[in-house]
């Protein structure tokens with residue numbers, strides 16, 4: 001049923017924005033001792049090899065994490081500052097690449113598990129038959145026992161039973177592939193329900209910025225759902241600009257050619273008060289590092305409760 005495999009996209013510009021935000025949220029939430037429940041409703045396979053077949057097919061990380069690493073090195077070489085959220089994200093990925101060869105890319109479950117404290121729990125939903133097996137195998141090999149649980153079921157539905165977390169502290173990552181058109185409405189329904197059960201949780205929802213009516217409406221609907229629940233929110237978008245278009249010149253002229261996704265966004269409900277500021281420092285650096293020749297840009301918006 002599902003053809004999406006995150007391994008083809010690991011470490012691309014959308015992962016950079018999403019995982020930079022995830023690291024910032026986890027660092028902030030770890031400042032309080034009380035245990036945290038992290039839920040990943042759409043986990044993927046866990047951790048990816050950037051030098052193996054699936055990732056090399058599209059080589060999206062070359063224009064993502066690889067460019068960011070180069071920009072960090074250039075900044076350091078020139079004595080320029082690296083924004084704190086960029087440095088923290090790259091440090092989290094670097095921890096999986098101690099040889100400095102950047103062959104391993106941690107997906108969201110692996111970023112979470114690397115930042116968990118003993119009192120925290122991680123719940124991972126995944127439905128793809130192959131990726132579920134890979135994820136379960138990798139989680140077992142970590143040897144963290146009951147701290148990390150893989151749930152082979154629909155994350156939109158399964159989230160209900162986990163909320164509110166026993167400690168009333170939680171981070172929920174919602175990162176569908178939007179392969180199904182119904183995912184757009186499912187995100188909103190899932191959030192409305194989750195905010196009723198656990199209004200004070202932190203929720204991070206990734207979305208693609210693509211030419212599709214449901215995608216176009218989603219950022220606005222995410223703000224509306226946050227405001228209806230009386231919660232503060234923050235939203236960031238990163239557009240890396242024009243990317244190579246595959247197709248004949250006639251297809252390109254007719255708008256029928258395949259164009260890689262060039263922009264994405266992330267919406268956070270109940271964000272740390274520091275998040276918008278961290279993004280405003282980080283996004284110009286990301287834009288500069290990842291941009292194609294034309295059309296790149298970024299936005300950060302926030303709304304109070």
Ligand code: SAM
Pocket residue numbers: 002004005006018040041042043044045046106107108109125126127128131153154155156175176177
């Ligand atoms: N969050 C991952 C990361 O950042 O590393 C990437 C996730 S990928 C964009 C989306 C994943 O959701 C795919 O692996 C897909 O198989 C899975 N998926 C699709 N529909 C799902 C559902 N209803 N519940 C749980 N997982 C689902």
